[in-house]
Amino acid sequence: MADALDLDGIFQHVKGRAALSDIRLRLPQGDWLLIVGPNGAGKSLLMRLVLGLDSPSAGTIRVLGQDLAALNGRAMRALRARMGAVLQGGSLLAGYSVLENLLLPLRDSPMSRDQMAYEARLVMTLLQLDGLENHPPRALSLGQQRRVELARALIHRPSLLIWDGFSDGLDPAAIQETLAVLATLRENTKLTLIATDNRPDILAGADYRVAVLDRGRLLFEGSAEAVIAASASRLDLRAALWGGM
Numbered sequence: 001m002a003d004a005l006d007l008d009g010i011f012q013h014v015k016g017r018a019a020l021s022d023i024r025l026r027l028p029q030g031d032w033l034l035i036v037g038p039n040g041a042g043k044s045l046l047m048r049l050v051l052g053l054d055s056p057s058a059g060t061i062r063v064l065g066q067d068l069a070a071l072n073g074r075a076m077r078a079l080r081a082r083m084g085a086v087l088q089g090g091s092l093l094a095g096y097s098v099l100e101n102l103l104l105p106l107r108d109s110p111m112s113r114d115q116m117a118y119e120a121r122l123v124m125t126l127l128q129l130d131g132l133e134n135h136p137p138r139a140l141s142l143g144q145q146r147r148v149e150l151a152r153a154l155i156h157r158p159s160l161l162i163w164d165g166f167s168d169g170l171d172p173a174a175i176q177e178t179l180a181v182l183a184t185l186r187e188n189t190k191l192t193l194i195a196t197d198n199r200p201d202i203l204a205g206a207d208y209r210v211a212v213l214d215r216g217r218l219l220f221e222g223s224a225e226a227v228i229a230a231s232a233s234r235l236d237l238r239a240a241l242w243g244g245m
């Protein structure tokens with residue numbers, strides 16, 4: 001089976017500066033990866049490249065076995081249908097109910113209304129959103145809103161989920177709640193997850209592979225324990241994780 005992600009020698013220049021430098025990273029399908037890095041490390045730039053929203057200045061990006069540079073518009077749309085994304089900034093539509101927000105990605109789908117309702121119920125139960133169908137997003141806690149965004153990104157059953165800014169705006173309780181929901185998701189699906197975060201303390205609760213990105217460079221890739229161990233002995237990595245940035 002092809003890797004979910006294979007990045008080879010990725011550079012991204014922004015305003016003449018290398019905002020991403022020589023990123024090499026492989027992730028087998030089914031694995032879960034958390035990319036941590038301080039503000040401005042390049043996490044969002046990298047996620048936009050993986051989603052095919054931008055093209056890299058150099059390097060090759062393979063997603064689910066496909067070289068993004070080789071895809072025409074139709075092939076790119078077909079690949080996007082196998083991906084889901086939760087991006088920074090909150091994107092729920094205020095005038096729509098939770099259920100209407102959830103169903104947005106299916107608006108051009110050939111699914112029947114019954115099938116759509118079934119998929120919506122399934123994902124809402126999985127993410128502990130039962131009973132909130134008719135609420136407007138503003139009536140929900142931030143943690144619940146984030147889970148609705150997650151549900152919307154999953155409703156078409158993607159193989160690969162990109163979640164940029166995992167803990168953004170969430171308090172510690174909501175973060176733990178979200179990690180618990182994700183653990184259920186991991187048990188019940190074959191999803192591959194790539195999440196980004198700027199909080200190194202997330203590592204303690206996450207049993208994922210971890211990549212540390214700092215100033216556009218990948219400093220480390222391994223298990224969460226290995227990153228924590230390395231941060232105790234490597235001054236530069238520690239500075240990247242906890243130093244005044």
Ligand SMILES: Nc1ncnc2c1ncn2[C@@H]1O[C@H](COP(=O)(O)OP(=O)(O)OP(=O)(O)O)[C@@H](O)[C@H]1O
Pocket residue numbers: 014015019037038039040041042043044045046165197198
């Ligand atoms: N459109 C843009 N124009 C100019 N510079 C940009 C643009 N987008 C990103 N950058 C710069 O590229 C670098 C990486 O930004 P990016 O948003 O990817 O960081 P990040 O790791 O996602 O940060 P955060 O944790 O704050 O979301 C930063 O120095 C940022 O200022």
